[in-house]
Amino acid sequence: MAMYSVRHVRNILKAVADVRKHTPTVARICLVGAPDLLADTARMLSAGADDAEGGVSRALDVLDPAGFPSRPEALSRWSVVVFLEDAQAPVRPALAPTVAFCRAAHLPVIVAAVRDTEAVAVDRHAFMTLAGLTGKEFVLHARGTPASRSALARRIAQVSGQTGFALAAALPALRPAVIAHTIDATARQNAVVGAVIILPGADMPVMTMNQLKMVLRIGAAYGFQADLQRTVEMLGVILSGFGMRALARRAIEYVPGLGWAMKASFGYVGTEAIGRSAVLYFESGAPLTASRFPRLANQLGKFEKIAKGLTR
Numbered sequence: 001m002a003m004y005s006v007r008h009v010r011n012i013l014k015a016v017a018d019v020r021k022h023t024p025t026v027a028r029i030c031l032v033g034a035p036d037l038l039a040d041t042a043r044m045l046s047a048g049a050d051d052a053e054g055g056v057s058r059a060l061d062v063l064d065p066a067g068f069p070s071r072p073e074a075l076s077r078w079s080v081v082v083f084l085e086d087a088q089a090p091v092r093p094a095l096a097p098t099v100a101f102c103r104a105a106h107l108p109v110i111v112a113a114v115r116d117t118e119a120v121a122v123d124r125h126a127f128m129t130l131a132g133l134t135g136k137e138f139v140l141h142a143r144g145t146p147a148s149r150s151a152l153a154r155r156i157a158q159v160s161g162q163t164g165f166a167l168a169a170a171l172p173a174l175r176p177a178v179i180a181h182t183i184d185a186t187a188r189q190n191a192v193v194g195a196v197i198i199l200p201g202a203d204m205p206v207m208t209m210n211q212l213k214m215v216l217r218i219g220a221a222y223g224f225q226a227d228l229q230r231t232v233e234m235l236g237v238i239l240s241g242f243g244m245r246a247l248a249r250r251a252i253e254y255v256p257g258l259g260w261a262m263k264a265s266f267g268y269v270g271t272e273a274i275g276r277s278a279v280l281y282f283e284s285g286a287p288l289t290a291s292r293f294p295r296l297a298n299q300l301g302k303f304e305k306i307a308k309g310l311t312r
Contacts, residue, residue: 048171116142146173
């Protein structure tokens with residue numbers, strides 16, 4: 001297949017290796033709070049988890065505030081810690097130093113003010129000031145809210161970084177939030193690439209690698225590992241965006257003054273479309289249908305031949 005030049009294969013292998021290196025396969029969340037708050041939030045996050053026992057997934061630890069570790073090395077087993085606080089109660093004096101302790105250990109922290117319904121008013125300023133929180137560290141959460149509508153789930157996706165994909169694989173309730181954040185972040189990145197790279201065609205390698213990594217990470221959120229066979233197949237998903245980017249480049253010829261803006265727009269929209277296609281692909285179980293085996297085998301054979309030459 002002509003598209004698989006040595007340069008293409010080298011870049012693809014580099015993208016796969018980069019995603020493998022920086023995407024953990026195991027991650028855990030620590031929930032800290034009173035028993036009633038823990039039970040409600042653990043049920044929300046554990047919904048649909050294969051390993052859930054008694055409504056709590058093994059990807060979650062639930063702790064009473066008094067049992068939270070006092071040694072920094074004990075925090076390393078968690079990817080995110082969420083302090084569940086009663087929105088109607090006074091801010092605990094111990095919350096601010098505990099948050100600072102986690103921050104010093106480079107453990108992402110979220111303080112969720114839990115209220116009975118979304119209609120309950122909360123003094124956000126008091127929470128943030130007395131607990132010494134940044135905007136990303138504070139969120140409101142209403143009891144009984146499903147993860148699909150939860151601001152807490154979205155915030156976990158935002159702060160968990162590369163560990164978010166492992167969390168999504170273990171906790172399907174988090175998956176939509178993690179994937180939506182990944183697609184949006186990549187689309188924004190490609191919008192910038194489309195806007196700032198003026199040379200026609202020079203944006204394609206950068207955008208394509210960003211999109212390949214995005215698709216591989218979406219796969220990781222479904223528990224699929226990045227390997228050569230899957231990567232070759234997933235290239236079909238990414239190639240669907242080539243036509244849109246070609247159209248964006250032609251826009252410069254017809255609307256010179258607005259060409260950069262249109263390239264940015266197409267970079268964003270095209271990446272979002274590829275992300276949605278990847279979600280459909282993995283939602284269907286990443287199938288390898290019988291009709292695709294011969295074509296995939298042929299592509300894989302050519303790909304491996306070049307790859308072997310690169311690794312000698």
